[in-house]
Amino acid sequence: MRLVSVAVTQMACSWDRDKNIARAKELVEEAVAKRAQVVLLQELFETPYFCIETDETYFKEATSVAKNPAIAAMRKLAAKHEVVLPVSFYELADDGRRFNSLAVIDAGGELLGVYRKSHIPDFPAYEEAFYFSPGDTGFRIWDTRFLRLGCGVCWDQWFPEAARIMSLMGAELLLYPTAIGRPTEDSPYEVPNSKPHWQQTMQGHAAANQVMLAASNRIGLESGGAFHIQFYGSSFIADETGTKAVELGEEESQVGVCEFDLDRIADFRKAWGVFRTRRTDLYEPLRSQRAPEYLMSR
Amino acid sequence: MRLVSVAVTQMACSWDRDKNIARAKELVEEAVAKRAQVVLLQELFETPYFCIETDETYFKEATSVAKNPAIAAMRKLAAKHEVVLPVSFYELADDGRRFNSLAVIDAGGELLGVYRKSHIPDFPAYEEAFYFSPGDTGFRIWDTRFLRLGCGVCWDQWFPEAARIMSLMGAELLLYPTAIGRPTEDSPYEVPNSKPHWQQTMQGHAAANQVMLAASNRIGLESGGAFHIQFYGSSFIADETGTKAVELGEEESQVGVCEFDLDRIADFRKAWGVFRTRRTDLYEPLRSQRAPEYLMSR
Numbered sequence: 001m002r003l004v005s006v007a008v009t010q011m012a013c014s015w016d017r018d019k020n021i022a023r024a025k026e027l028v029e030e031a032v033a034k035r036a037q038v039v040l041l042q043e044l045f046e047t048p049y050f051c052i053e054t055d056e057t058y059f060k061e062a063t064s065v066a067k068n069p070a071i072a073a074m075r076k077l078a079a080k081h082e083v084v085l086p087v088s089f090y091e092l093a094d095d096g097r098r099f100n101s102l103a104v105i106d107a108g109g110e111l112l113g114v115y116r117k118s119h120i121p122d123f124p125a126y127e128e129a130f131y132f133s134p135g136d137t138g139f140r141i142w143d144t145r146f147l148r149l150g151c152g153v154c155w156d157q158w159f160p161e162a163a164r165i166m167s168l169m170g171a172e173l174l175l176y177p178t179a180i181g182r183p184t185e186d187s188p189y190e191v192p193n194s195k196p197h198w199q200q201t202m203q204g205h206a207a208a209n210q211v212m213l214a215a216s217n218r219i220g221l222e223s224g225g226a227f228h229i230q231f232y233g234s235s236f237i238a239d240e241t242g243t244k245a246v247e248l249g250e251e252e253s254q255v256g257v258c259e260f261d262l263d264r265i266a267d268f269r270k271a272w273g274v275f276r277t278r279r280t281d282l283y284e285p286l287r288s289q290r291a292p293e294y295l296m297s298r
Numbered sequence: 299m300r301l302v303s304v305a306v307t308q309m310a311c312s313w314d315r316d317k318n319i320a321r322a323k324e325l326v327e328e329a330v331a332k333r334a335q336v337v338l339l340q341e342l343f344e345t346p347y348f349c350i351e352t353d354e355t356y357f358k359e360a361t362s363v364a365k366n367p368a369i370a371a372m373r374k375l376a377a378k379h380e381v382v383l384p385v386s387f388y389e390l391a392d393d394g395r396r397f398n399s400l401a402v403i404d405a406g407g408e409l410l411g412v413y414r415k416s417h418i419p420d421f422p423a424y425e426e427a428f429y430f431s432p433g434d435t436g437f438r439i440w441d442t443r444f445l446r447l448g449c450g451v452c453w454d455q456w457f458p459e460a461a462r463i464m465s466l467m468g469a470e471l472l473l474y475p476t477a478i479g480r481p482t483e484d485s486p487y488e489v490p491n492s493k494p495h496w497q498q499t500m501q502g503h504a505a506a507n508q509v510m511l512a513a514s515n516r517i518g519l520e521s522g523g524a525f526h527i528q529f530y531g532s533s534f535i536a537d538e539t540g541t542k543a544v545e546l547g548e549e550e551s552q553v554g555v556c557e558f559d560l561d562r563i564a565d566f567r568k569a570w571g572v573f574r575t576r577r578t579d580l581y582e583p584l585r586s587q588r589a590p591e592y593l594m595s596r
Binding site: 118119120121122123134138139155158159160161163164165167168169170194196197200201202203204205206207208241242243266269270271273274275276277278279280282283284285286287288289290291292294295296297298 | 416417421459494505573576581589590594
């Protein structure tokens with residue numbers, strides 16, 4: 001048996017950065033008290049989700065890895081509690097570009113490196129292309145103290161390609177810090193409730209790759225421009241068959257923890273045989289086949 | 299509005315081929331009575347699932363397209379009722395190779411062509427590598443009278459790559475004829491109940507590609523060698539968010555029908571923007587990255 005315990009969290013965010021970081025620390029400590037070894041905080045928890053509108057004044061929220069206060073705080077916390085802590089943050093790169101990034105901190109407080117979000121959404125109320133360059137790191141995996149980790153960031157979660165690549169690289173757990181919600185009724189754009197769709201897509205990644213998967217989403221009502229988003233939480237952990245093992249509420253700030261046996265899952269994946277029966281000779285269209293025009297235009 | 303009505307079916311199979319074909323015809327007629335325009339029959343319904351064991355005597359069950367009685371019967375039925383009918387069969391190719399194939403019949407009875415199952419399982423009680431060469435057609439889509447169809451066969455359903463490629467090619471509906479079940483307790487090999495995992499994986503394909511998906515599975519207890527499989531039916535149709543819209547029982551021979559508006563789904567897929575935010579520059583590992591050795595060996 002090789003047991004590992006994973007936590008999802010969720011919280012509301014204000015424009016008080018110190019307060020947000022303090023609240024994130026409380027969530028990590030609550031997870032540690034529940035024996036979590038890997039704790040997933042939500043996407044961009046230092047601020048409200050400013051991508052709800054396009055406003056250059058938010059560019060100044062970006063920081064380098066070295067100057068980011070959340071990373072500094074979480075490195076100390078990771079070392080203190082011996083817990084793996086991926087931290088989502090708005091990165092200002094040396095060359096002046098900005099990215100939606102994730103700093104992966106190991107259980108001794110070591111900064112293992114940074115992943116830059118590959119897939120960038122650009123539609124009303126999720127105007128990320130205005131703020132972030134598409135990531136240039138490619139998909140990465142992280143050999144942490146407890147397990148090999150694969151991390152995407154939010155919109156990456158809609159792409160089976162990302163989940164599969166991280167799984168091929170050996171990820172034993174896929175993590176997705178997230179910011180997704182429902183526009184309220186007075187928003188100028190009708191969008192269906194994406195919550196079941198959002199969970200179903202990631203449960204599919206877990207099932208297809210037979211890998212644990214966890215997503216932490218924000219809660220709370222946030223406004224910007226003409227939009228009001230009710231972030232719906234529902235952070236969850238799926239097992240290697242895609243079944244939800246933990247699911248949090250839509251409105252409460254919470255922590256959920258689940259323990260898995262990595263040896264059992266490795267045996268299951270080997271017996272199932274999906275990875276050895278892939279047809280890599282047939283997969284070139286994943287790169288070269290362009291979708292029909294009506295799916296490509298805005 | 300562009301409405302299309304899709305049916306899933308399920309039945310038990312014996313070694314009386316004529317009887318199996320007659321039962322399949324009844325199911326199609328029941329679906330037509332419920333106004334179905336596309337009817338999915340299960341995998342290899344002309345015979346029991348002989349792949350439960352390895353026995354050369356079953357090689358003789360393979361036929362050419364021209365000589366296959368199920369295809370001939372279903373072509374007549376398709377023309378009579380103006381219904382699209384993909385037919386799974388054991389194909390004997392001109393060069394002597396055998397494939398697990400699908401003949402796609404359009405609503406005028408025209409044979410549009412054949413897809414040969416790409417992914418071949420080879421583990422206890424699903425010894426398909428003994429009977430079938432890996433398909434050499436690649437993934438295909440079919441412009442039928444009512445919609446553009448993508449079809450995989452059974453084990454193909456575990457691969458996000460196949461679903462994505464067919465979606466990129468423009469598939470508006472993904473179909474998977476299937477034969478999957480639980481080994482009974484007296485089988486020499488312990489396997490967990492794969493039903494939720496099986497559904498979850500395909501619901502994930504539907505959700506990630508925002509495409510309708512239907513799977514028809516067999517029912518009944520079948521035995522071969524030391525194995526006894528209880529095929530668990532549970533044929534289902536998922537909508538474009540991966541939510542199950544129709545699900546049949548585990549033991550009953552049944553038909554389930556669901557109607558969709560293709561125009562509404564096309565608008566949804568376009569608005570969602572997944573296809574235009576793919577990162578094809580990062581997907582090469584889907585072909586070149588080899589999974590860890592422990593996932594590749596038997």
